[in-house]
Amino acid sequence: MQFDVLTIGNAIVDIISRTDDAFLAREAIDKGAMTLIDATRAVHLYDAMGPAIETSGGSAGNTVAGLVSLGGTGAYFGKVCDDQLGAIFRHDITALGVHYETAPLQDFPPTARSMILVTPDGERSMNTYLGACVELSPADIDPDVVAAAAVTYFEGYLWDPPLAKQAIVEAARIAHAHGRLVAMTLSDAFCVHRYRAEFLELIASGTVDIVFANESEMLALYETASLDEAMDRLATTVKRFAAVTRSEKGCVIVEGAMRLAVPASDVPQVVDTTGAGDLFASGFLRGFTAGLGHEDCARLGVVAAGHIIGQIGPRPQGPLKDLPEAAAILSRIGGRAAIAS
């Protein structure tokens, strides 16, 4: 098998700046959410915000970066433009050893960027101009790569650009035809509101085998105030299982009648929550594709998530597999266990 995980998502360069709550209020930014913005708003917001640092991001891009950093093998599909930000995105993901061959756009729109405003509490509020991402289409799905990946994982965010959902349906078809698994993240509560019926159908139809979601996304998906109710409803419809993240409360793995809760890891200081959910998925999928049990997978997820919120930016700055807590779990991988669909 060539790849543990193929991830598909919006290929984004993050522009990260520290700010205060007053700035969010003044600019009417939904705190903690991912808000789509157009080019005009992007110019306005960039002019208004403070100095920033740039780093490759994008939810599924972060997930595959974390997976590879934990010793897994990965591939990525996502659309950039052939511009300087696109070159940065391409460099950062290929330098990790991720297979990334999606053809870039030649001219316009430019590579996507997300202006991420981090408040003193560490919470991040994302303002995303999708740029070149709107051109991701079924033509960008390389069937050989899908066939070669144990798990194909995609973002709910891909329902925002117009053609990406067709690409995902096609990728899922290929994956299943080759006995592979398909996973998705619900991405963001507002995103769930936008595509609730379609997400429910992806799950009910078995297009997706595994679901990653946080608490607010779960509540949005089932329009309920009860997480238990939402987990019960997801458990009855999801083909395999779901991993539900709960910030400082850790996570719950939901499979049939089973509810496996794993506590969060110790985080001395929350610096920037950007990438927490993405890196949880990295850790979980790294363990899962290596044949570890749900509990070890979840522990690897919370370790990776806990590490990433202690730094600025959503991608690890050194090999996650060298973290002692991660190494201890990874040491339990015995040979390479195959994953049956």
Added chain:
Amino acid sequence: MQFDVLTIGNAIVDIISRTDDAFLAREAIDKGAMTLIDATRAVHLYDAMGPAIETSGGSAGNTVAGLVSLGGTGAYFGKVCDDQLGAIFRHDITALGVHYETAPLQDFPPTARSMILVTPDGERSMNTYLGACVELSPADIDPDVVAAAAVTYFEGYLWDPPLAKQAIVEAARIAHAHGRLVAMTLSDAFCVHRYRAEFLELIASGTVDIVFANESEMLALYETASLDEAMDRLATTVKRFAAVTRSEKGCVIVEGAMRLAVPASDVPQVVDTTGAGDLFASGFLRGFTAGLGHEDCARLGVVAAGHIIGQIGPRPQGPLKDLPEAAAILSRIGGRAAIAS
């Protein structure tokens, strides 16, 4: 007076990546130095290095960013191209409130970038493709801004691009004609080797009033192994004074027969030394232009330098003036003392 300090330098976006000493050896990179590279080498090195983060840099750009972050007022001259990296550079410096109006190049070469490799000891090794910086020329010197700045400060690095030295000589002429002061940093020991005679002439001729240098640059300038000898020789030629930085040994202010040593500030962990000298100059010049004595200026310098090496990247991520050690020194500023030339 409109500006405390105008700085002039190579306008660079930093591409910062953690690496190990083996990589430096493999790529024959001079550890701790700034090495100029051409476009071919830039492509090679970027392909070879790991994932990175991007942040605005450039020595004099960092200095004015730090100065403004300490509550001073600043302006900057430096050349970018009208491309995405240029937009990042422009945003980051203007968002701080720095006056920056240098006209960008329209097409080629692209905005300069420096691939900065940080080893586990925190030392940075810089590999700089000058790009658009080679076009900085006397036409970019806005005389009104020079006339309005108490101090005009420039990098020795500007002797690398072909026309910038003419721009500096012109800026110094205007500054002195308006009774202002001119300061320079020697930038880098290799840079001193390249332009030793010219730097000595800048000092001896009084084109420069104030010199910033670190220990290795001082030794290179006077081709001696004795720092005391180098300081004595500089003291006899420099028009006003020099500030000599000595890493963990702090700094020495050199003026006539006076040698004022100030210890370094406590740094819990050296993460990345990029910008240490630049930020020392920020602190010193912030104090100096506000009328503080040399000792307070030097203390503000070591506080700013000590802060910047505890983080990744050469520009402060929050207001330096709010650091308790900085605020204590800044509180001694009484009104606005004028600086006589």
